[in-house]
Amino acid sequence: MGQDNEMVRKGPWTEHEDFQLVFYVRMFGDRRWDFIANVSGLKRTGKSCRLRWVNYLHPGLKRGKMTPHEERLVLELHSKFGNRWSKIARKLPGRTDNEIKNYWRTHMRKKAQEKKKTTSRSQSPSLSHCSSSSSICTCNPVVDSMPMIETKERSFYDTGGVEMFTIMKGKNNNNNNNFKTSTNSVSESTEGQEGYYSMDEIWKDIDLLDDNSIKPVFDPYSGLTASLTWDYCLSTSWATDGHEEFGKNTFSLTSKEFSSRLTD
DNA sequence: AAGAAACCCAACCGCATTCTG
DNA sequence: TCAGAATGCGGTTGGGTTTCT
Structure with missing residues (x-):
């Protein structure tokens, strides 16, 4: 919570922030929100990141009217x-x-x-x-009659956290299919609008990260298609001195840095 | 056509609970 | 065991949009 003293962004999220958050959640799982808030370079609290993820960005979310x-x-x-x-x-x-x-x-x-x-x-x-x-x-x-285990029930929002990272580290990403479970458009009202980068597209791009060893990432703001190898991410000191250090060294990027770094 | 009212929903806040060192 | 941090939850707010008068 050290970031409370810094300038913390509030209010509506931008598409770029969304993209960044999805990217980092995909990488680190949806558990350590303060960590994600820090390493992503988003000037948001972990709490805010979690809320955005849970209520808007999570791939399994349905949209539209209640049936x-x-x-x-x-x-x-x-x-x-x-x-x-x-x-x-x-x-x-x-x-x-x-x-x-x-x-x-x-x-x-x-x-x-x-x-x-x-x-x-x-x-x-x-x-x-x-x-x-x-x-x-x-x-x-x-x-x-609906099955619900009260205690150890896994949250709908839970995408796996560190477990997922472990899977990714092994470069066997088959399990990540459940990460993208919905093709629903996140925002029906804005879908198709020019310049709007829907969550479908974001997920499509991020999905590509799994499929290739060289991962193309489209940054909606810069308009660049960047490539990032997981090897690059994973060859750093992740497993040694704790996530925070790893994160600071590798991922503490501003929005612009985020997209430009990926093109290297 | 314009203003008011109602509706909708994203996001914040504060408190409670759980986790971690 | 305990204190602090992180996370989860429910209540509330505020701004945008739609409908009504």
Whole structure:
């Protein structure tokens, strides 16, 4: 948290920041956020990086409207768990707690209230237990039968952290397929706009990093296609004196340096 | 057509929990 | 075992967009 004293960027993320974050998460996994924040050269807190990743950049995220099924599930799960958004999100693959939370605030709460009203009016006991209140039982076989291991459950967002790095170090990246699980466009509204670099494209580029020994990286800002060998990254002192030192020496780049260094 | 209201969602904040040395 | 750091979570805010009047 030493970076708190430095100039810390806040507010909306730029595409270049996104690209950089994805790159470094891909390299180091999505665990050590302060470390990633440091080595990436992003002037963001680890917390901010994590949030951006979890809520926007994660490859498995669904985008777009909730399906009726998801909608129903949210309603039912909320009746079971209350405002435990992360818990609810785990049952809705591709949806984030933030997304569900926002969705609930706008759509569902209103619906639930309406439902409650109509229920109380019509005095229908069969529906009353599934209203917006945080009652305990769902009585819903769909919800209740869904597999969820409470404790050791692996987070949807977890891409593997150091484990993944180990795999990459062995240059066997087959396991990384699960890293890119979605071809959904991240931003439907901006898709196709000129100059907009969608997450699809970012992922496509980053995916290429896995496929070739010389890895092309397209920097949306510089417009350069750079090449970076993993050997270059991995031949440094990663495994010896701790990640931080490695990171400072090798990856502490500003945005511009980031793209230009890659072309070397 | 313009202003107001409602909606949507990304991002921040603070607190709680877990991890690590 | 304990303190500090890191991470996770839920609540809230603010700005952009869409819909309504």
